Amino acid sequence: MSEPEDVVARSRRLREAATPGPWKVEWDDRPYARDGFSWSTFAIGPTHGITQYRIDNPDVHDRAVSLRNADAALIAATPTLLSELEAEAERLRGRLAEAKEERDWYAAEYCQSVQDRTGLPLSEIRRENGLDAEAEDKA
Numbered sequence: 001m002s003e004p005e006d007v008v009a010r011s012r013r014l015r016e017a018a019t020p021g022p023w024k025v026e027w028d029d030r031p032y033a034r035d036g037f038s039w040s041t042f043a044i045g046p047t048h049g050i051t052q053y054r055i056d057n058p059d060v061h062d063r064a065v066s067l068r069n070a071d072a073a074l075i076a077a078t079p080t081l082l083s084e085l086e087a088e089a090e091r092l093r094g095r096l097a098e099a100k101e102e103r104d105w106y107a108a109e110y111c112q113s114v115q116d117r118t119g120l121p122l123s124e125i126r127r128e129n130g131l132d133a134e135a136e137d138k139a
Contacts, residue, residue: 008089015082023076108129 005013111125118125126132 006087012086015079015086018079021079023079076097 029049080133107126108128111131114120114125115122
């Protein structure tokens, strides 16, 4: 069974495969009419017409436009938001790795000081303190 793709890698892969941004929302609120239907359009994407939505029912036009306005704003902001979230996740992963290194250094120093005072094997000290027993015992 293969490992699931990392969320940051998956986000980056999908974002980089999409049409490059920055994206925007363009509204055309002029009502159009043809064959007895009226509608307004808006486009989401780097250029007008990438994705166009028609709102055909004049009775729900105002409500649909307001709902879709929020949807459109989110869709248009998503590539930039993903990029920023990916960078933040990478920054936090780096900080977490630094914190783990620092923790391991302090744990090793503590265990060594206990061994120096007590003569107990490092593996026993690490085990008693909830640390892994990967350190070699000193003779």
